[in-house]
Structure formats: C-alpha cells, structure tokens
Amino acid sequence: MATTTFYLNTNKADKKGRAPIILQCDHRGQRFKYFTGEKIDPRYWSKSKTSYVKPSYNDDETLDNYLKSLVSKVEKIVRDAKTDDKTLTIDYIHRKFLETSNQKPDTSFLGLFDKYIAVSKITKTAGTIKNYENVKNALKDFHSEKGAVLEFELINNSFNEQYVDFLLTVKKFSNNTVGKHVKTLKSFLTWATENNYNRNLEYKKFKVAREAIEIVYLTSQELDSLYKMKLEDKTLDQARDLFCFGCFTGLRFSDIATIEKNNISRDKIKVRTQKTKDIIVIPLIPKAAAILKKYSNKLPVFSNQKLNLHLKTLAENAKINQKVAIQRYRGAKREDSMSPKHELITSHTARRTFITLSLEKGIRPEVVMAITGHKDYKTFKAYIKITDEVKKNELLKAWK
Helix, strand or coil: CCEEEEEECHHHCCCCCCEEEEEEEEECCEEEEEEEEEEECHHHECCCCCCCECHHHCCCCHHHHHHHHHHHHHHHHHHHHHHCCCCCCHHHHHHHHHHHHCCCCCCCHHHHHHHHHHHHCCCCCHHHHHHHHHHHHHHHHHHHHHCCCCCHHHCCHHHHHHHHHHHHHCCCCCHHHHHHHHHHHHHHHHHHHHCCCCCCCHHHHCCCCCCCCCCCCCCHHHHHHHHHCCCCCHHHHHHHHHHHHHHHHCCCHHHHCCCCHHHECCCEEEEECCCCCCEEEEECCHHHHHHHHHCCCCCCCCCHHHHHHHHHHHHHHCCCCCEEEEEEEECCEEEEEEEEHHHCCCCHHHHHHHHHHHHHCCCCHHHHHHHHCCCCHHHHHCCCCCCHHHHHHHHHHHHC
16 A cells, blocks of 8 residues: 655755755555655654644644645545556656646636735745635635636726726625735735736725724733633643733734744843744844743744734733724725724734733834834834824923
8 A cells, every 4th residue: 555654855945944855655665755845944843643743833734734735636646556456666756646746737817816816925934825725715715706717818997897896895895804815816916917917007096905903902901901811721821921022012913923042131021023034133022031931942833823812802801801892894885883902913913912002101113113023114104003092191281
C-alpha cells in the first residue's frame, strides 16, 4: 500500500527562514518526491496525526487542507488503479499524480481569482486571504443568483453598480463591507492587468465606499478591572492575559501568536510584523513584562475565533456593559442600534485600546505610531478615539 508523508527541506530555506514542504510517496520500497509549492517556518510545522501545521500558524487551515488534498489525490490514484485492475507501481502513481497536478491552468475569471489568492498567500496574512476568499464567494453568488457574466471585458460601471446593489440588497452588507469588497475586486483586476490577463481599465473608476465607524476600546478603569480580575478557569485566565498583553504593547494578535523567547530582551520586544513584514521594537511596561514572566516568555496560543468568544465572556464577567451606539449605513439607509460593550470586544480591541489610552496619557502620536508600526497618519487616525472627558480636560487646561 502506498503511503504519503511530508517533510521540510530545511537546506533550501529562504531568507525568511521558510523551508519548502516536500511530499514523499513510498510504495514497495520505492518512492517519489514532489515539491508542493508551499513553504513554512519550521516553528509552525506539526508532526501530529491530525494536522500538518500548528494552530499558531494562524492560517485558517488553508495550508493544512491543501496538504491533505494532496494525500487524498494519491489515495484516489491507488483506489482507481485497483478498480481498473491496473498494476500499481511507484512510477504509475508518480505519472498519474503529475498528470493531475499539471493540468491546463484555469484562465476563467474565477479561476484566475483562485490563482490570485494562491499567489497572495506568499505575502498576505491569513486574515487578508480569508477576505479574498469571501470576495470570490460573493462574486460566485452574484453570478449564480443574478446571472452576472464574469468576464474581464464586461467589467464596467454598469457591472459595478449591479454588483454593489447585490451586496447591499441581497447580502445585506454595510457600506464599509461593500467598500472592502470593491477594493479587493480592484486589487485583483490590477493584478490581472499586470499579468496580461486583462486589458479593460474601466475598473479604475470604481469608487470605494468608506465611512467612519465607532471605535470600541477599553477605558483605563475597564482595562484595570479586567487585568486584576480573579479567574479560576485556566482557559479564561490565559485569554485575559493575551488580550491585556495586546493592550499593553499595541501588537496585533497575529504578531502576539508568533512571539518566541528570542524576540524578547529584558525591557523590550523585537518582532517582524505578519501584516507589513516590518521590524518593530516595543518597550515593555511592567504589566506586559509580568505577563511574559508568568508564562516563561512563551505566551499561550488561541485561534482568533476562540479568543474572541472568550473575550466576550471575560468582558461580561468584568461588567464592561456600557451601552455603545452603533450606526451603520446600507446604501442611503441609516440603521441604528445599541449594544453592551462586552458584545463588541474582539482581539483587535486590544490594539485600539493601546492607541487610545496612550494618546490620552499624553504620548505624542508619532511615538505611538513608531510603536504600533503605522506609517501613514491617515490610517492611524482611524484608530483614534478621543473621549469627551479628555476633550474637556484638554480644553480647560489650555484655557485655564
């Protein structure tokens, strides 16, 4: 029986330390090897029976599922050979495997979107790739439910208007979500143009909607109560510590998940960010240092989804129940709602909390930007939430 395994060719690691993932198929003492086209940092490689990558890889299982699909491909070749009464040799398996792997590429609109996603995995975060997948699925639904023709030469202003209307009325997306979909569509079309798949430039005229939204963050008092809360549950205790560490450092959750002991010195952390690939140095305040010490400089790991669920429970237990007014637009229609703050807290709230509280404490914006890794003030400004109390104190201080 043919067996399929994977290993890392660490001798061929790239400058970022990522090693090629090699498939190895063995059958009756013979074998063939195949480069999967994927690379990974050996720190995230898992040898468990259920997964090839560790949860800390933060890849939404995309890579793991791809590797499992290659195993399934070999298994199907073996199964079909038995059904057709073929003589099963390693050469036969190898040839059939390459035939299916080297099929003519799909150059359709959605086929190229898949290629765009695959290429983007090299430089984009798992969260960004998931957003790309969501846009592709929305386009597929637009095609199947509305009969929209997805061809490069037909992407014009009329197509965009119909697509936006579909996202607003059928998908019930807010204006900002629609804007993100249009932005991703434009990015894909730019990639297709640069790679000579598209010559129609009408897409450059598409407008990307963006409206200011409520910035949810913790006040100093709320953060303090969460940090000091006594917890019997080990999982909740770890989730609380991860969130507070983000509040004390401004790091994205995706970057916190990659911290190793060699990133930490006595009074600072030095990390290469997952999103921008920049190296940033963050001074450690005593509370952040205490959390690292608690875990011997190796923080616990959660999936983003599970952490967000735990955070809502923690915030509710900490009585972070202030009502927050939410205002969204769907087209020209305004939709208002009120929600307790604990329902709105996610892992990203930590970064917003760090930025807002740092500004409230009088740290200059350029210093905060240097810590968080923001290069563009326009982007950074979206995180800023100056409270009414701060505005009042600053005004009274200035005017005596």
